[in-house]
Amino acid sequence: MCKMTEVSEMTKHRYIMTLLVSITLGGVGPVGCDRPEPPPAQKAGATDEVAAAPDADAQTPRVVTIGGTITEIAFALGAGEQIVAADKSSVYPEEVKKIAVLDLFRNIAAEPIIAQDPTLILATDQTNPKDALARVKGAGVDVVEISEDPGVDQARQRIRDIADVLGRAQQADALIAKMDQDLEAASQKxxxxxxxxxxxxxxxxxxxxxxxxxxxxxxxxxxxxxxxxxxxxxxxxxxxxxxxxxxxxxxxxxxxxxxxxxxxxxxxxxxxxxxxxxxxxxxxxxxxxxxxxxxxxxxxxxxxxxxxxxxxxxxxxxxxxx
The missing domain is CATH 3.40.50.1980 (Nitrogenase molybdenum iron protein domain)
Structure with a gap:
């Protein structure tokens, strides 16, 4: 699920996996943009108030995504038009190249994030430093951290967690159904x-x-x-x-x-x-x-x-x- 856990073997492995992806992708994306001051942080699982955001007559959501997988899922759920910035590890899909670029998730700064005037931050739970996220949260911005544990069940849960926050459960069902269809075909092969x-x-x-x-x-x-x-x-x-x-x-x-x-x-x-x-x-x-x-x-x-x-x-x- 999407909550913080104690430092365990899985946590250490997850960090190594995420670090490897970030090192690999760090030099591939566009150069990061520098911007002004930051807001606060929360976690996926505490989605009660955040999930209600994409409703009614509220202002158009302005979403910042931090972490390549998080960004990819948000776009795959059809929320691309709401995403105004993403970190350097976010290199897929192609549309991500049209939005503002922030520092890599393992070395973020609050000011450039706040400068995007976001209403929501979706961040990998490997985002650092944590005090930068805390500053963003403190500025009144909803911050939801998403687990990046590897695995099939974890991938499904990750999609559902992000969909819950964005109010896109139906799109998540379709994404997961396609994933499961491909995995079943692979299993038969x-x-x-x-x-x-x-x-x-x-x-x-x-x-x-x-x-x-x-x-x-x-x-x-x-x-x-x-x-x-x-x-x-x-x-x-x-x-x-x-x-x-x-x-x-x-x-x-x-x-x-x-x-x-x-x-x-x-x-x-x-x-x-x-x-x-x-x-x-x-x-x-x-x-x-x-x-x-x-x-x-x-x-x-x-x-x-x-x-x-x-x-x-x-x-x-x-x-x-x-």
Missing amino acids: VSACNKPARTLFVYARGPNTVFVAGRDTGARALVELAGGEPVHGDFSDFKPMSAEAIVAANPDAILMTDGGLRSLGGLEGLQRVKGLGETAAVKNKRVITREDLALLGFGPRLGQVVLELTDDLCLDAAPSDE
């Missing part, structure tokens, strides 16, 4: 696959910043949903993995974000990364990429991405490696 690809999820931000997904990560969950057989070290979260361990694991497929592969210089650059370049995945050019937010955001495109990946991570029709 997975069941029919006789040779799942042993898959390593690699996060990269240049040749000197290469991590692999361990246990208990959203990336691993994504691989499993798409029918791949996860390959990982004996660790949790995202961590470096030695060249020797990668060679020994020898994955059939490598899954990465588009931005991650670009940061290495494409496939040729990946071939030069010690360990990875020696795997069957790279030798056979079975390196699968998707747009960063689609892959790691666990937003409304989750079902679509999983369905696409089921074909990529099944080797039934793949040519022999021999």
Whole structure:
């Protein structure tokens, strides 16, 4: 749900996942705009008063979204015309490029947010510093923080929480129905696959910043949903993995974000990364990429991405490696 939790293993993992997405997306979006003073903060779950906002003769809502997945969901719910600004991690859909840009969610300032004269702030619960949100709330603006936990159930709940605040329950039902339809189609394909690809999820931000997904990560969950057989070290979260361990694991497929592969210089650059370049995945050019937010955001495109990946991570029709 959308309330603050104690610092747990899930919370630490969620922070790492969100940080990885933000690092990946931080340099992709437009340059942030500087603006004046800020308002206060609340949380999704305390939606009683906020949910009533998009009603009757009240002023036209002016919404600021903070967090790429939050922004994507709000647009997918059809609230794009109400969104006046979003943070730098908000790179999808295309329409987001037409609105004001704020600092990245992990380093926000209250003044530029307040300068947008917002009536509502929808923010990832990974937004920092918290005192900036508190200042925005103190200025009389409703601030609702949304959980960014990865997972299918969490993605559904995230859509519902944002829809409740925006008064768009019907649109949420349609979005979730489409996601579930895609996930069911993916599940059927997975069941029919006789040779799942042993898959390593690699996060990269240049040749000197290469991590692999361990246990208990959203990336691993994504691989499993798409029918791949996860390959990982004996660790949790995202961590470096030695060249020797990668060679020994020898994955059939490598899954990465588009931005991650670009940061290495494409496939040729990946071939030069010690360990990875020696795997069957790279030798056979079975390196699968998707747009960063689609892959790691666990937003409304989750079902679509999983369905696409089921074909990529099944080797039934793949040519022999021999």
